[in-house]
Amino acid sequence: MRQSESLLPTLKEVPTDADIKSHQLLLRAGFIRQTASGVYSFLPLGKRVLRKVEEIVREEMEQIGANEMLMPALQPAELWRETGRWDVYGPELMRLKDRHDREFALGATHEEVITSLVRDEVKSYKKLPLTLFQIQTKFRDEKRPRFGLLRGREFVMKDAYSFHETYESLDITYNSMYQAYSNIFSRCGLNFRAVIADSGAMGGKDTHEFMALSDVGEDTIAYSDTSDYAANIEMAPVIASYTKEAVELAELQKVETADQKTMQDVADFLGHPLNKGLKTLMFKVDEKLVLVVTRGDHEVNDIKLKNLYQASIVELASEQETIDTLGAGFGSLGPVGVNGKVDVVADNAVEYVVNVSCGANENGYHYINANPGRDFEIDTYADLRFIQEGDELPEDQGIVKFARGIEVGQVFKLGDFYANKLGATFLDDRGKSNTMIMGCYGIGVSRTLASIVEQHHDESGITWPVQVAPFQVHLLTINAKKEEQKKLAEELYSSLKSLGIEVLYDDRKERAGVKFADSDLIGIPYRITVGKRADEGYVEFKLRENGEQSELHQSEIVNKIKQLLGK
Amino acid sequence: MRQSESLLPTLKEVPTDADIKSHQLLLRAGFIRQTASGVYSFLPLGKRVLRKVEEIVREEMEQIGANEMLMPALQPAELWRETGRWDVYGPELMRLKDRHDREFALGATHEEVITSLVRDEVKSYKKLPLTLFQIQTKFRDEKRPRFGLLRGREFVMKDAYSFHETYESLDITYNSMYQAYSNIFSRCGLNFRAVIADSGAMGGKDTHEFMALSDVGEDTIAYSDTSDYAANIEMAPVIASYTKEAVELAELQKVETADQKTMQDVADFLGHPLNKGLKTLMFKVDEKLVLVVTRGDHEVNDIKLKNLYQASIVELASEQETIDTLGAGFGSLGPVGVNGKVDVVADNAVEYVVNVSCGANENGYHYINANPGRDFEIDTYADLRFIQEGDELPEDQGIVKFARGIEVGQVFKLGDFYANKLGATFLDDRGKSNTMIMGCYGIGVSRTLASIVEQHHDESGITWPVQVAPFQVHLLTINAKKEEQKKLAEELYSSLKSLGIEVLYDDRKERAGVKFADSDLIGIPYRITVGKRADEGYVEFKLRENGEQSELHQSEIVNKIKQLLGK
Incomplete structure (x- = not known):
């Protein structure tokens, strides 16, 4: 993409209403703009990252046999009344009436829609288990939208739902999902922990939250840095072992x-x-x-x-x-x-x-x-107390530490709550009617994007992991008016693009300093600068993450990039 | 994808409330289900076609230098008040209030949002022209939703907006868009005409509608089947040449x-x-x-x-x-x-x-x-009259015919209406402030999907053009319980998938008749049936569109498919 033809509005100043790094940097680097409180537009760079994250999610979902579909945002109020959530959900659920005064919810989540759909279409155990997912815009009217994409009112989510004959079958899908989620967040370059969480009011069983570790997270998690132990502090089981002090009992x-x-x-x-x-x-x-x-x-x-x-x-x-x-x-x-x-x-x-x-x-x-x-x-x-930092964990599991986390995903054994309310039953292999067992699995896609920025930035800007970067290569000329620089840059632009490599080409007639600052801010992993030695065919190559630089000949640079990308 | 693991609910009966073929077939073949009047869920097959159409749209948009972004569905009422459309748009615009009683529109179109965004970010002629697009869910509260995806209340659209210094620059982008639209609808396999249309009340200039020819279309177009001539009958210029009868003038x-x-x-x-x-x-x-x-x-x-x-x-x-x-x-x-x-x-x-x-x-x-x-x-x-069927066109351009058309796209020279209302100005190369000139360009993505079905079906079901088919190959066994059939089918499934060929594998333990009927209904272009001669390695190959059949050895079938797909 040629920078001159796109909308990449960078800002020098830190926007005053942005408190955290991801919000500041996504605004400054021109990835997002606010349309209303908690409601954002994704500009071209932001949309590209969003698509990368979505594609990782999609691949991992399909890998475990989940089928993509797309449900509507408009959901009839009657469905929400059947589960009782129309009244329970409160003002977070956005509601509207159509021209005939019929009430609708704007999808905050899709348990009602999917369960009623599967109820109508699946009647036999032969069609179970079934796992469906969608990647879609969701709406929640947060009381205090803040932190940019971390707590918005309109956001992109992946939500998946599974339907089962038995809890054993649910366990299998739950474990596949857990593994898929681990793959997704690893591929997104996140440092995360899967923590045991509270299953809340809806009668569910096990649930894990996937937490991206970050000081700006709104949840606190207890974890050990020497073992897998991790839990939401609201739920964290205290597994400390106590001993009685060996002193004489005194008189009451x-x-x-x-x-x-x-x-x-x-x-x-x-x-x-x-x-x-x-x-x-x-x-x-x-x-x-x-x-x-x-x-x-x-x-x-x-x-x-x-x-x-x-x-x-x-x-x-x-x-x-x-x-x-x-x-x-x-x-x-x-x-x-x-x-x-x-x-x-x-x-x-x-x-x-x-x-x-x-x-x-x-x-x-x-x-x-x-x-x-x-x-x-x-x-x-x-076990009736909150866990505390410093609590000892048994058997070499280390000492409890606390960290803040951003909830980027959750897997949840729903059980039969929704299937019961909406009458989702199936005939088993003996012709007996049973209620379906369900699981649901969410990922905040736009929130994941912001979490990546929270974990991957330095004082100059964002440092995208290559697999989710808006482009793989940022190509710059020091002086776009110099014919030999322009010529070499155009050549490299063509040959990299022809190999399927994603290149952002800064072809603007700006000062080199402006281009470098913008490039650091945007944070594309590999930078090629065409400068003074263009006439000899030499360019400068720089890794955004660690600043490592080298001078390479144009005959080497394409192979270098291919090699880095594993092409 | 294994059919046993997905949600592909086919129906034998024609749903009573579906009047037209695309609606009937998309329901019967399990591509969509209605959630509310004019509001649909896309089941896995429907979602796959939607993604194919979206990808064609995306490629052609990027080809002409348009940049993808994503704007929100929630749009502040104030923006719509600035252009006056909050009052003009009427009950088709869905409206809601948030928890703080602030009014929002649910995006029916995005001129307000994009114009205010570009107004805030683009100040100089150096950043023009600029073309942005998104593929997104739109909401319009149709008075009488009908015809399935053809006239729904929640639907997928591609909308693009271009910003220019001059009308000449707009003309260039308009022409590129016109060409891109022609490419898109051709690639989707549609028989369509681009017709001159009325620019309506919003002060625009030229506009063309892209009409998929179909008897169920809600618009009538005048066209010639021997030339490019085509226009909406509301607008169609009469270019007939008249001659005066050579008779004596009688007395008044x-x-x-x-x-x-x-x-x-x-x-x-x-x-x-x-x-x-x-x-x-x-x-x-x-x-x-x-x-x-x-x-x-x-x-x-x-x-x-x-x-x-x-x-x-x-x-x-x-x-x-x-x-x-x-x-x-x-x-x-x-x-x-x-x-x-x-x-x-x-x-x-x-x-x-x-x-x-x-x-x-x-x-x-x-x-x-x-x-x-x-x-x-x-x-x-x-020229003050309506065109009529049979009107002669000058110079070998043929005779006017009428046809019904489904509007699948529109390109529109908006001019400065929105830029004026919202104050979108730029400084030209002499430092003078000018109002931006705009174009807007829409494609009904879900409507395009339905139009393809209107044009591509027979008495047994849908006949998808391969480039938008949910899968390229449908693989069936006559009898899934026969070990040699299952073995060969599994082998073919793996080898086709490993080549990146999209295969739907009907691994269900259903009767062959059920599988064939479902396969015809779903309409995947290439069908491989593994039957009696599986032990000798022979399978049956059938083209869905014309029913052409042949028997091929397993060693040939993969190459045959590769060749058909140009791989």
């Missing part, structure tokens, strides 16, 4: 702690570290009151509590409820003497504490030297 | 015609054919009264009248207005004695009439033997 005593209420206040007042106190909170778990005990340096993870009880709603009890039940307010709760009044559950770490303090269920008083088993009973011990 | 006489009012009534009453009378109508052309005279067998074309006067509004005058001006009602108007009272214009054919009848501008009376020049004066002769 009630002490006045007056107005000391927070864990830190009480610990300071009593003169012990945080982990020598117990934190006690009362929750309402689907209307049932539950006392939850953790070590003072740990935080209760309400998702784990919810999963323990397989509950729908978990919330803190009111102070009036703690007073009515245990006779004390928030700051003075503890497990001693509670037995029978409410369920008492505790995080695994609590089983190993010795001589700790805890609330005495009497306002203004705490116990010291409390010990589990002797002074109080726990109905159930479980 | 006023005769009583009482209640005879229509042309046919008067002709019958006076005992002459229709073409021996004059039809006289009074129009209001931008509020100016104009008397329009045609031959009795011709119809006034109000678009031509409008263009003659370069007027905005053309409508028939009221009967009261004809009485006030000429003293007679509708049935008795004529050109005799009118001079000076109103403009009198006539179709070119009127200049050549001899001894004709016409209204006498006196209710109940007509003249007979009226002759132009002697009995009445015409201010302006022009």
Whole structure:
């Protein structure tokens, strides 16, 4: 492509409303422009990268036998009412009425459309399993669109759906998808982790999120840099092993702690570290009151509590409820003497504490030297706390570290939620009707593009991995008015193009400095500069990523590029 | 692709709500399914054809230096208000509000978005001309969606926009586009005509519509089957040459015609054919009264009248207005004695009439033997009538025929309408600010797909041209349970695929009759059937289009296919 014939508007200044590098660089290098808040146009360079990422996704999907299709953005409200999501989805779902006042959703996701389609077309086990995917524009009316392509309101997604006879069949496709996703993000040049995530409200089972590691990510993940361990911190299982301190049990005593209420206040007042106190909170778990005990340096993870009880709603009890039940307010709760009044559950770490303090269920008083088993009973011990940076993982799995991640993909065992709601059944090999088992699998294509930029840039601009770069070669002349430079550049442009190599040719009559700056900003991996030694047939070759330069003869340069591209 | 792993639901029955062949066949052969009225899902086969057509479009666009980009579907209402189209476009434009009550249009077309983008990014003549295109889902809330993909509410379009310094530059791009469109529709296997069309209300200049000839088309075009002549009948220039009958001029006489009012009534009453009378109508052309005279067998074309006067509004005058001006009602108007009272214009054919009848501008009376020049004066002769089937074209250009056409594309010289409204200006080489000149160019991609089916089918199903077929080869076994058939089919499947040949492999355990019927319905051009002689290595090869069959050895079949595909 000749630069003079395209729209590649680069910006010298960092746009004021762009906070993160990918947003800044994609704007500055002329890949995208904002049309409305959270709504972008992809300019020619941006569109090229988008297509590269899409093509990688498409290849890997087809590789595992998924079939591409295309569903509409306009989705009848009735379908969403059948699954109950018309009311549940909230203002993120964009809605409109047609000229006959019929309601539609603008596709944020396509479970309803695909499930009703497959319900109508697939009646027999012989046609299962079936995996379908599409690459399509999606709409979600984010409350605060930001970070450019990372959190937009209109964006490109790959969504896939699989349909099965059994959970075993789902497991097989889920594992293929997991592997395909790993291939896709590897091919896109991303440093990523697949993390265990929460399956949320829709009744699903296993789910993994694929996280591109980045400081600007909105999620925090726990991982080990010496093993595969990785999880969303909201979900991360604590697999630390605790040991009991080998000291004598001291005598339980009630002490006045007056107005000391927070864990830190009480610990300071009593003169012990945080982990020598117990934190006690009362929750309402689907209307049932539950006392939850953790070590003072740990935080209760309400998702784990919810999963323990397989509950729908978990919330803190009111102070009036703690007073009515245990006779004390928030700051003075503890497990001693509670037995029978409410369920008492505790995080695994609590089983190993010795001589700790805890609330005495009497306002203004705490116990010291409390010990589990002797002074109080726990109905159930479980993993109930958030993981922490520095937690030890068992068996050489290293130490837990935290990192921020951008969710670029998710694989999800949906189970039968949608098939049940929409009546997607099939006849099995004995003629018996069964509900289909489903999986769904998403990739944020435009978000992946932005994540690549987050991970691949330097102070001068973007440094695209070659497999997703808008072009493979950037061809420049130092002085486009010099006939011998122009002639050599045109020759190279033709011969590279004839080999199927993608060349962006900066044929503009700009100063060399402008061209170099633009080239660094745009970030095409291989740069050929035709300059002073054009008359001798010599050009300069530069690798964008590491700045490595060499001078090559025109007879060598084409082979050099072919070799680098594996052609 | 293995048929057992995909979603290819064929139907035996013709769906009751599908009136035309493309709609019926695309449903029956499992290419599309309706999600809502005028809203379709493309199943795997349909999506494959869509991608083939898109790829042809993309290649031809890139060939003429157009750059692909991608604009959003969500378009801020403010942009549409700037051009005035928010109010003009009517209920066809789908509209919605976001969670902050801001109004958006769902992109029906992208003149506003692209013009505002180019306005912001292109400031100098050095960056012109510039041509950008996208292939994207569009939304138009048709009042009566019908004919499947031909008139839907959500559909795939290629839209391109060009920006220029001058009209001369626009002409060059327009001509390239015209040629690219011809290439695209030829490569898609369409029998089409590019016809001159009306540029409508938006102040444009030249425009051509590309019409796929088909009886189900909603437009009528006039064409010659012996020359390039083709035009939309609304616009078709009449280039017939008339000659004056060599008879003596008879004496003008006023005769009583009482209640005879229509042309046919008067002709019958006076005992002459229709073409021996004059039809006289009074129009209001931008509020100016104009008397329009045609031959009795011709119809006034109000678009031509409008263009003659370069007027905005053309409508028939009221009967009261004809009485006030000429003293007679509708049935008795004529050109005799009118001079000076109103403009009198006539179709070119009127200049050549001899001894004709016409209204006498006196209710109940007509003249007979009226002759132009002697009995009445015409201010302006022009091409003012609709073209008619059978009209002779000059100089060996043949005879006018009418045909129905499906509009699959349009090229349009927009001029400066949008650039003016949105302030898209540039500095020319003398530093002077000018308004950009624009062209726009659309192709209905999904409509093209349906048009191909309208032109390529027989009683058994679709007969895809190979370049847009979902697959190139359909591979079948007569009996999938026979080991030697399965083995040979698997071998051929692998070797064809390894050559990059697209194979649909019907590996289902269905009866041969079902497989053949499905294969004819789906319409893949080359069919390989592995049957009884599999053990000897022989297969049957069949061309879908003409049914030609031959038996070939497995050693020949791959080369045969390669040769047919030009590989």
